[in-house]
Amino acid sequence: MTHQLVCFSRNAVPGSDRAMLTTMRKILSASQRNVSRDGITGFLVVDTTWFVQILEGERARVTESRRDHGQGGARCGARAQAAREGRDVGAPG
Numbered sequence: 001m002t003h004q005l006v007c008f009s010r011n012a013v014p015g016s017d018r019a020m021l022t023t024m025r026k027i028l029s030a031s032q033r034n035v036s037r038d039g040i041t042g043f044l045v046v047d048t049t050w051f052v053q054i055l056e057g058e059r060a061r062v063t064e065s066r067r068d069h070g071q072g073g074a075r076c077g078a079r080a081q082a083a084r085e086g087r088d089v090g091a092p093g
């Protein structure tokens with residue numbers, strides 16, 4: 001079963017558009033390294049108001065990854081997705 005954790009928080013990155021873009025690139029780079037190292041998948045959505053991060057994988061790995069890296073003031077909710085024919089429910093394709 002795939003465990004999915006969805007976290008969201010307000011974007012409080014200060015500065016100009018260029019400064020925000022630089023900060024977002026740093027956050028994305030760190031996120032890519034972390035999910036690769038932790039053996040999970042991740043999806044990050046950012047705009048001028050919100051950060052949304054979705055982590056998926058084995059429950060223990062997702063939980064440990066979040067604990068190791070923290071989420072600041074992010075609010076998170078988790079759910080397990082039932083497997084169907086070797087694919088997770090809601091998976092594309």
